[in-house]
Amino acid sequence: MNDPEVREAFQVRVAHLLGGGYDETARAVPESLRRSILAGNGGLCCRCNVASATEVDHIAGPSAVPANLQGLCHSCHMAKTKESHKPMRPEHEPILAEVRRRVDSPIPLRVCDDAAWSGQWRQQRRRNREWALTTNATSDG
Numbered sequence: 001m002n003d004p005e006v007r008e009a010f011q012v013r014v015a016h017l018l019g020g021g022y023d024e025t026a027r028a029v030p031e032s033l034r035r036s037i038l039a040g041n042g043g044l045c046c047r048c049n050v051a052s053a054t055e056v057d058h059i060a061g062p063s064a065v066p067a068n069l070q071g072l073c074h075s076c077h078m079a080k081t082k083e084s085h086k087p088m089r090p091e092h093e094p095i096l097a098e099v100r101r102r103v104d105s106p107i108p109l110r111v112c113d114d115a116a117w118s119g120q121w122r123q124q125r126r127r128n129r130e131w132a133l134t135t136n137a138t139s140d141g
Contacts, residue, residue, distance in 0.1 A: 008078060010103065015085040017095050026062035029069065038071040038132050047076035052132040054125070074129075 029037070038053045045051045053071025057080060060068060072080065088096065102109050 010099075012078070012081055014096065014099055015081075017099065023062050027058055027064060029056050029064045033064070033066065033069070034128075035131070037066065037069045038128070040071055043071075043132060045073035045076050046070040047072050047080065051075065052129070054129040054132045071132075074125075 034056050037056050040046075041049070041053065043052055045053050046057075047070075051073035054074055055072050055077045057070050057072045057077050058064070058068055059070055
């Protein structure tokens, strides 16, 4: 939890759990569409219009149709995500207790808790950023 990226990922995950979950199947974006969305707006973040778009954002709801997708930089994506977070209520305590149990466990309790899995999503995010920067560099020149 000392790593800011881990802390941020944890906060977002807890917010998704408290909000009723995150439908990964409905939100899946094919790679070709992902690249197209990130290349839109000249490869720049659709929110700040300054940084490279490195992440695909669902504008409203889980639909993966192009009109519901936009490319955002990591900072803008996290800011938009945090704007939708709601305060915890007492009925959320059991969910938070389960998350804490998994985080505090000395061994992974689920496959997705494994450090190797954590490294995989970081590698994918790095590849997305590198691709976006390469795309911007070639479209600018």
